Amino acid sequence: MSVNPNRYETAAARYFEAWNAAGPEALAKAVAAAWTADGSYTDPLADVTGHEQIAALIAGAHEQFPGFVFRPLGVVDGHHDTARFAWELVNEADGSAPVAGSDVVTLDAAGRITSVLGFLDRVPAGM
Numbered sequence: 001m002s003v004n005p006n007r008y009e010t011a012a013a014r015y016f017e018a019w020n021a022a023g024p025e026a027l028a029k030a031v032a033a034a035w036t037a038d039g040s041y042t043d044p045l046a047d048v049t050g051h052e053q054i055a056a057l058i059a060g061a062h063e064q065f066p067g068f069v070f071r072p073l074g075v076v077d078g079h080h081d082t083a084r085f086a087w088e089l090v091n092e093a094d095g096s097a098p099v100a101g102s103d104v105v106t107l108d109a110a111g112r113i114t115s116v117l118g119f120l121d122r123v124p125a126g127m
């Protein structure tokens with residue numbers, strides 16, 4: 001079996017593009033590029049399926065954390081149709097990162113995300 005490590009990095013890059021997309025049109029386009037039509041996202045706070053629900057979840061994160069961006073931490077690791085990577089939510093004004101986690105994604109043959117299982121490693125009190 002041949003493995004293409006760029007496949008995992010490309011999927012993660014599209015994932016971060018979606019999470020950092022500004023505006024509804026850019027967000028919808030980025031989500032469609034990253035996820036399959038029936039793709040899902042699950043973490044301790046959310047369980048959604050499909051482009052519309054994923055875009056709404058991301059828009060909600062932007063509303064809750066204005067002025068923040070998602071940044072990868074470390075390298076993307078992968079095998080077969082699965083990749084994992086860590087991330088943090090960074091305040092662009094002061095560089096603080098109150099939220100951090102890691103995600104495990106499953107990819108289809110074209111490298112688009114079919115599912116995300118998210119884990120929150122650091123969250124602000126009351127979240």
